[in-house]
Amino acid sequence: MAEQASRSVGPIVLLGSPGAGKGTQAKRIAERYGIPQISTGDLLRENVQRATELGVQARDVMARGELVSDTLVCDMVGDRLQGQDCLPGFILDGFPRTAAQAGWLDAFLEHEFFDNSHERRCRPIVILIDVDYNQLLLRLTGRRTCLANGHIYNVHFQPPREDEVCDLDGSRLVIRNDDREEVIRERLTAYERQTRPVAEYYHRQGRLFTVDGSLPVDTVTAKVFQEIEGHGGMA
Numbered sequence: 162m163a164e165q166a167s168r169s170v171g172p173i174v175l176l177g178s179p180g181a182g183k184g185t186q187a188k189r190i191a192e193r194y195g196i197p198q199i200s201t202g203d204l205l206r207e208n209v210q211r212a213t214e215l216g217v218q219a220r221d222v223m224a225r226g227e228l229v230s231d232t233l234v235c236d237m238v239g240d241r242l243q244g245q246d247c248l249p250g251f252i253l254d255g256f257p258r259t260a261a262q263a264g265w266l267d268a269f270l271e272h273e274f275f276d277n278s279h280e281r282r283c284r285p286i287v288i289l290i291d292v293d294y295n296q297l298l299l300r301l302t303g304r305r306t307c308l309a310n311g312h313i314y315n316v317h318f319q320p321p322r323e324d325e326v327c328d329l330d331g332s333r334l335v336i337r338n339d340d341r342e343e344v345i346r347e348r349l350t351a352y353e354r355q356t357r358p359v360a361e362y363y364h365r366q367g368r369l370f371t372v373d374g375s376l377p378v379d380t381v382t383a384k385v386f387q388e389i390e391g392h393g394g395m396a
């Protein structure tokens with residue numbers, strides 16, 4: 162799975178409910194295609210940890226499992242996409258999550274990102290990782306994340322070799338603050354209400370590819386790569 166692809170890709174959007182496996186798959190895509198993973202959840206958590214102005218505004222909203230305001234998130238993504246490392250492509254993990262964010266992304270890619278001289282693509286390939294609601298609770302309550310690099314484990318499905326220790330860098334594994342049952346339910350409700358319509362928006366435009374995320378991790382990865390390489394994700 163770690164084998165690197167030799168051709169470049171354009172923007173990739175990963176959609177899916179909390180716990181669908183976006184972060185898990187985004188890391189593998191990043192490694193294979195040599196492009197950055199831009200996780201709005203990770204960026205927001207970093208801001209909360211550093212107590213930046215954005216972090217202070219986002220902290221309580223995230224703790225309740227609700228969505229942070231479109232303006233704050235779009236500004237944050239806009240800044241991140243200016244990075245030179247995004248030129249060959251990037252993976253958006255957890256963005257867009259509302260109709261307003263999807264509209265913002267289309268406009269941003271069309272007006273600010275597309276560049277003929279670099280032949281960069283301005284239309285993302287959009288992949289929905291679809292998982293049955295009943296599996297998600299178990300996935301999220303069993304998730305453990307490494308403190309140093311965010312490597313993802315699951316006590317039920319992907320346990321580390323040694324309890325609470327990352328296989329890859331030896332750092333401590335922690336439970337995310339919003340992986341408590343009452344917050345998880347709120348996050349799943351926000352997904353159904355605000356993010357499901359985003360998938361429908363891309364579906365109507367014929368830009369959505371769906372992968373069954375309830376399959377084993379490696380099988381999901383193989384299917385995601387297939388979609389990227391078979392449906393025009395390659396530049």
Ligand code: AP5
Pocket residue numbers: 177178179180181182183184185186201202203205222223224226227228229230234254255256257258262300301303304305313314315316318319339348374375376377378381
């Ligand atoms: P965010 O960090 O984006 O969280 P999320 O969308 O709720 O998604 P998760 O990270 O929980 O799940 P995932 O799909 O990445 O699954 P993972 O790979 O970890 O957002 C957090 C908060 O930030 C939001 O609630 C909101 O407040 C705010 N926010 C973020 N973006 C925003 C935006 N755009 N607008 C507004 N607010 C925003 O996998 C889950 C578990 O399952 C792991 O334990 C993993 O090991 C396991 N697993 C993965 N795949 C499989 C498999 N195939 N089989 C078995 N187990 C699997």
